[in-house]
Amino acid sequence: MNLLDAVLVALAEPTRRQLLDLLAERGEASASTLAQALPVTRQAIVKHLAVLDDAGLVSSRRAGREVRYRTRPERLxxxxxxxxxxxxxxxxxxxxxxxxxxxxx
Amino acid sequence: MNLLDAVLVALAEPTRRQLLDLLAERGEASASTLAQALPVTRQAIVKHLAVLDDAGLVSSRRAGREVRYRTRPERLxxxxxxxxxxxxxxxxxxxxxxxxxxxxx
DNA sequence: AACATGTGCAACCCTGAGGTTGCACTAAGG
DNA sequence: CCTTAGTGCAACCTCAGGGTTGCACATGTT
Known part of the structure; x- marks a missing residue:
């Protein structure tokens, strides 16, 4: 599966699009924080973020005990x-x- | 679900992307014809074409006893x-x- | 040290999407 | 009229994806 395919698959999910919205809005956020804004578990969020990461639509970095995610507009x-x-x-x-x-x- | 969402969902499927390729290549084709080029049933093709149609990515017209589909580049x-x-x-x-x-x- | 907060991992559930089969229906061609 | 090719409809099957729960581990705070 090439990158475009991965991007399309990633974007086909409503929750993932919401996540991208939230990230674009906040600049940076952790899975736990994001989970508070959506009607799903942190674990679900983590899985979605993994898909988005595979598609290159978000990047993550560790900051102490939390992992912060941000969007990657170039890919989009x-x-x-x-x-x-x-x-x-x-x-x-x-x-x-x-x-x-x-x-x- | 707005149109962009529908388009993303439609494009997220490998078989549907193949269908679009075939249609772009041939200009116009029926479900039965397309089925011969892919490893799935005509029925599966028909379902996929319906999804593509909902997303506005293809249009169809009846020609005698067959239904011919074509791509709609504007939507994409x-x-x-x-x-x-x-x-x-x-x-x-x-x-x-x-x-x-x-x-x- | 004790506690709170955030993450990681694994097992599990369940619905929907992709696919199939079978059959009825319709149109073209002899 | 009979046959052939294309479509439409409906029931059914299967599995991956989205989601949950439970618990262990790590980091920060008091």
Whole structure:
């Protein structure tokens, strides 16, 4: 599974998108803190953060006894570019097909 | 669930991404035809196409006894723009936080 | 030292998504 | 009219993903 795939999978989950919102809002936060803002357990949060980390959408660092997470906008920006490219490729395809159809009739 | 969410969910599935590839490649295809190119049943394909349709990533039209599907690049392009916006918003947040931290120290 | 807070790990539960099979229905072609 | 190819519907199966609980471990505080 390449990175774009991982990003898409990561973003497909409502809770994970909420987590990203919270992180973007706060700049940095621990799993325990985040758990207080959402209707799920800390453990669930941790799992989600792991998925987000695999997708490169968040990074973490240890600060004493807690682990702080933050967003990584570059990855999201990259994913956006990838999707954009894909869209352009489709458009080109469709344009070509349309053109051929018109010529051939 | 708004449209971007639906798009993300739709794209999170490998088989659906393959379907989109095939459609982009062929310009137009029916569920039965697509099923021949993938290791799953026509029914599975139909379900996936329904999800893609809900997300606005494909459109369909009846042609005699078959239903032909095609990609809709605008939606994907829109999704790409939305993600890009989100990334920018995060970047702005992080920049602000960083600035405040420097000023306040 | 004792306590509180945050994390890590593992087992477990359960729903939904992806997939299949079977059959009825409809349209095209001989 | 009969056959063939494509679709639609519904019941069913299976498993990974999201979630929980319980407990051990580590760090900070008094």
């Amino acid at each position: 920006a990259q994913a956006a570019r990838d999707l954009s490219e894909l869209a352009t490729a489709w458009e080109t395809r469709l344009a070509t097909i349309k053109r051929l159809a018109e010529e051939g009739d | 392009a829109q999704a790409a723009r939305d993600l890009s916006e989100l990334a920018t918003a995060w970047e702005t947040r992080l920049a602000t936080i960083k600035r405040l931290a420097e000023e306040g120290d």
